[in-house]
Amino acid sequence: MSLVPELAELTAYHRERCAEYDRILAALGAGDTFAEVADLPWLPVRLFKTHELKSIPDSEVFRVLTSSGTTGAPSRIFLDKAAAAAQTRQLSATLQRVLGPSRLPMLVVDRKSIVRSSSARGAGVLGMANFGRKHVYLLDESEQPDLAALQRFLDTHGGEPFLVFGFTFLVWQYLYVLAREHGLDLSNGILIHSGGWKKLADRAVDNAEFRRRFAEDTGLRRIHNYYGMVEQIGTVFVEGPSGDGLYCPDFADVVIRDPRTWAEQPVGVPGVIEVVSTLPRSYPGHVLLTEDLGVCHGIDDGDWPGKRFTVLGRLPKAEVRGCSDTVAA
Amino acid sequence: MNLDLGAPRLDVGDERVVAFLDRFGRRLLTLGRRFPELASLGFFLRRAEIERELSRLDGLRQPRGVVFHVPPANVDTVFVYSWALSALAGNINVVRISPRAGAAARAILDVWQELDEPVITRTQRMITYDRDDELTAELSAAADLRVLWGGDDSVRALRKFPLQPHARDLTFPDRSSFAIISVTAWQRASARERRSAVEAFFTDAYWFDQAACSSPRGVFWVGDQDVSAEFRALLVAVTQEKGHVTEPAMAVQNRVSTYGAAADGRVARISFDSDAVTSLESTDVLREWLGVGVFTHSRVSSLAELVPKVRRKDQTVTHFGFEQAELIDFAKRSGVDRVVPFGSALRFFPVWDGYHLLTEFTKLITVTV
Numbered sequence: 001m002s003l004v005p006e007l008a009e010l011t012a013y014h015r016e017r018c019a020e021y022d023r024i025l026a027a028l029g030a031g032d033t034f035a036e037v038a039d040l041p042w043l044p045v046r047l048f049k050t051h052e053l054k055s056i057p058d059s060e061v062f063r064v065l066t067s068s069g070t071t072g073a074p075s076r077i078f079l080d081k082a083a084a085a086a087q088t089r090q091l092s093a094t095l096q097r098v099l100g101p102s103r104l105p106m107l108v109v110d111r112k113s114i115v116r117s118s119s120a121r122g123a124g125v126l127g128m129a130n131f132g133r134k135h136v137y138l139l140d141e142s143e144q145p146d147l148a149a150l151q152r153f154l155d156t157h158g159g160e161p162f163l164v165f166g167f168t169f170l171v172w173q174y175l176y177v178l179a180r181e182h183g184l185d186l187s188n189g190i191l192i193h194s195g196g197w198k199k200l201a202d203r204a205v206d207n208a209e210f211r212r213r214f215a216e217d218t219g220l221r222r223i224h225n226y227y228g229m230v231e232q233i234g235t236v237f238v239e240g241p242s243g244d245g246l247y248c249p250d251f252a253d254v255v256i257r258d259p260r261t262w263a264e265q266p267v268g269v270p271g272v273i274e275v276v277s278t279l280p281r282s283y284p285g286h287v288l289l290t291e292d293l294g295v296c297h298g299i300d301d302g303d304w305p306g307k308r309f310t311v312l313g314r315l316p317k318a319e320v321r322g323c324s325d326t327v328a329a
Numbered sequence: 330m331n332l333d334l335g336a337p338r339l340d341v342g343d344e345r346v347v348a349f350l351d352r353f354g355r356r357l358l359t360l361g362r363r364f365p366e367l368a369s370l371g372f373f374l375r376r377a378e379i380e381r382e383l384s385r386l387d388g389l390r391q392p393r394g395v396v397f398h399v400p401p402a403n404v405d406t407v408f409v410y411s412w413a414l415s416a417l418a419g420n421i422n423v424v425r426i427s428p429r430a431g432a433a434a435r436a437i438l439d440v441w442q443e444l445d446e447p448v449i450t451r452t453q454r455m456i457t458y459d460r461d462d463e464l465t466a467e468l469s470a471a472a473d474l475r476v477l478w479g480g481d482d483s484v485r486a487l488r489k490f491p492l493q494p495h496a497r498d499l500t501f502p503d504r505s506s507f508a509i510i511s512v513t514a515w516q517r518a519s520a521r522e523r524r525s526a527v528e529a530f531f532t533d534a535y536w537f538d539q540a541a542c543s544s545p546r547g548v549f550w551v552g553d554q555d556v557s558a559e560f561r562a563l564l565v566a567v568t569q570e571k572g573h574v575t576e577p578a579m580a581v582q583n584r585v586s587t588y589g590a591a592a593d594g595r596v597a598r599i600s601f602d603s604d605a606v607t608s609l610e611s612t613d614v615l616r617e618w619l620g621v622g623v624f625t626h627s628r629v630s631s632l633a634e635l636v637p638k639v640r641r642k643d644q645t646v647t648h649f650g651f652e653q654a655e656l657i658d659f660a661k662r663s664g665v666d667r668v669v670p671f672g673s674a675l676r677f678f679p680v681w682d683g684y685h686l687l688t689e690f691t692k693l694i695t696v697t698v
Binding site: 020021023024026027028029043044046047050051053259260261272289291315316317 | 575576577578580581584585588589591592593594596597598599604
């Protein structure tokens with residue numbers, strides 16, 4: 001089913017309620033009818049760092065989410081009660097596909113206090129903790145792995161399906177290494193991880209290697225990477241069972257764009273990732289151009305129906321010359 | 330930092346410095362093919378130019394003493410102009426070079442090392458360091474004059490390091506610049522003249538990624554008709570011919586900043602004329618850096634109408650199609666620092682931001698009998 005009518009309705013909805021968004025679309029001369037998803041006007045995701053964009057009155061703001069940018073101001077995402085409920089509901093629907101209907105015992109590859117930090121890691125753990133029960137944290141407060149805790153968890157829950165969640169790099173550095181060294185059996189686990197491959201690239205570990213070594217050395221075969229961002233909270237793109245790419249939930253889509261012409265790239269040609277979701281109603285974040293590069297591998301030709309794609313990494317930063325850049329002392 | 334107090338004393342216009350600058354300039358000229366900005370720098374340092382500058386000094390003058398220069402990290406050549414004029418004034422100079430300085434700066438430093446002139450190396454220092462409050466404090470305390478270039482924030486931060494009571498700062502903070510075009514002159518100009526005007530504008534704007542203080546951020550069309558469409562089309566053609574490439578990250582930057590300006594209600598219309606040219610319809614120039622190849626186009630019926638729009642921050646006005654008398658009148662009434670023809674925005678003038686540098690770098694002595 002095409003998302004275009006709902007996205008067009010959302011575009012009009014946000015134009016009516018968010019004056020800044022309306023001014024941007026007016027300045028671009030955007031129309032109100034769209035033939036395809038790729039025809040919808042997009043906002044660069046960084047605009048949520050520079051501007052407060054919301055489609056709800058201040059009195060309705062229920063939660064403000066912030067991203068953890070490494071530099072500059074964080075993104076600020078405004079949710080009312082309905083939006084907060086919708087994002088949890090839709091995230092749950094998306095994850096049920098890999099986790100099944102019941103809450104599983106959960107191993108978190110992080111430290112417990114991370115949920116109190118305002119980092120992306122903290123937000124990720126906090127959001128995902130809802131989908132598990134009997135949470136055990138693998139790292140102690142000095143971020144060292146706690147072997148005894150892991151062994152206790154596996155003794156109790158290792159014989160039934162259990163959920164493992166963490167950032168890709170931490171999962172590799174702590175869980176994989178520990179399980180391999182101690183010959184632990186993770187074969188009943190379902191691993192959900194995210195965060196990118198940059199830190200692992202130095203160790204020559206890519207997605208395929210990650211999956212292969214986990215399977216061979218720990219028995220863990222049900223592995224799902226995912227891609228998502230606070231600016232489209234509740235929408236996650238989950239990797240198919242065989243690792244053949246990330247898939248869109250049925251209320252979302254991606255468009256890979258040519259960074260010169262901004263036209264949609266054909267299958268197989270890398271470009272900048274635009275994420276599309278019908279979920280954002282409290283802020284105009286339904287069509288966002290990310291600063292990530294990706295490539296679409298195919299449509300309806302993989303594990304699951306729909307488009308499948310991979311994230312290739314961040315757009316390289318622009319180097320700027322100019323006078324106004326003497327760094328203090 | 331060990332300042333060589335036994336170093337030879339230099340005079341204002343010291344022949345040894347003039348000779349060195351001349352040699353230095355000639356060497357830089359040979360690098361002009363790779364770094365066009367070094368060619369203009371090379372010209373500036375030749376003996377004839379330097380002597381002309383010296384002849385503008387009046388009165389009985391002495392060097393100020395020790396001058397500490399903090400040039401901008403990303404404009405590769407500014408440190409040489411700042412240093413060269415101060416050396417010409419006979420000062421002992423310490424120039425802080427950012428470790429993030431670009432390829433042209435590194436080429437300059439290579440030449441500097443290669444020329445290795447004892448009188449110069451004992452009195453003049455180019456030092457590279459990143460963040461070192463102790464060293465900055467030490468150099469500030471030793472200086473008779475401190476020369477600060479760069480963003481407002483970095484100037485403010487550097488000013489926190491105390492100077493000696495008699496010393497002072499010469500600051501070149503954030504500035505912004507724009508272009509003015511006479512509509513009637515544009516209409517009267519031949520196709521060739523229009524094209525070469527746009528080529529000159531290209532040089533002004535695209536070198537230094539439109540981020541130099543004197544790079545035009547927008548165009549004011551002065552007159553009664555809107556003829557900007559042809560200018561924009563020519564600019565698209567010129568950027569293509571010159572092989573200008575907009576990196577994807579820069580293209581995203583252009584979107585973030587222009588959408589943001591639209592969200593603020595500061596631009597009425599955004600047009601992506603090509604990947605290298607973005608045109609904004611606005612009643613005023615947007616003074617902050619928005620990206621590379623992003624220009625506001627605004628209309629005023631006369632220069633007099635433009636005067637009230639000018640701010641303290643405005644530095645360079647590049648002009649096309651006006652009479653000298655009109656420009657002088659506009660400059661006097663608006664208070665901008667510098668009015669230059671298209672193509673000269675980035676050319677360094679020994680008078681900068683209203684200061685005659687050589688005068689600033691010397692002290693005036695009076696003897697009464």
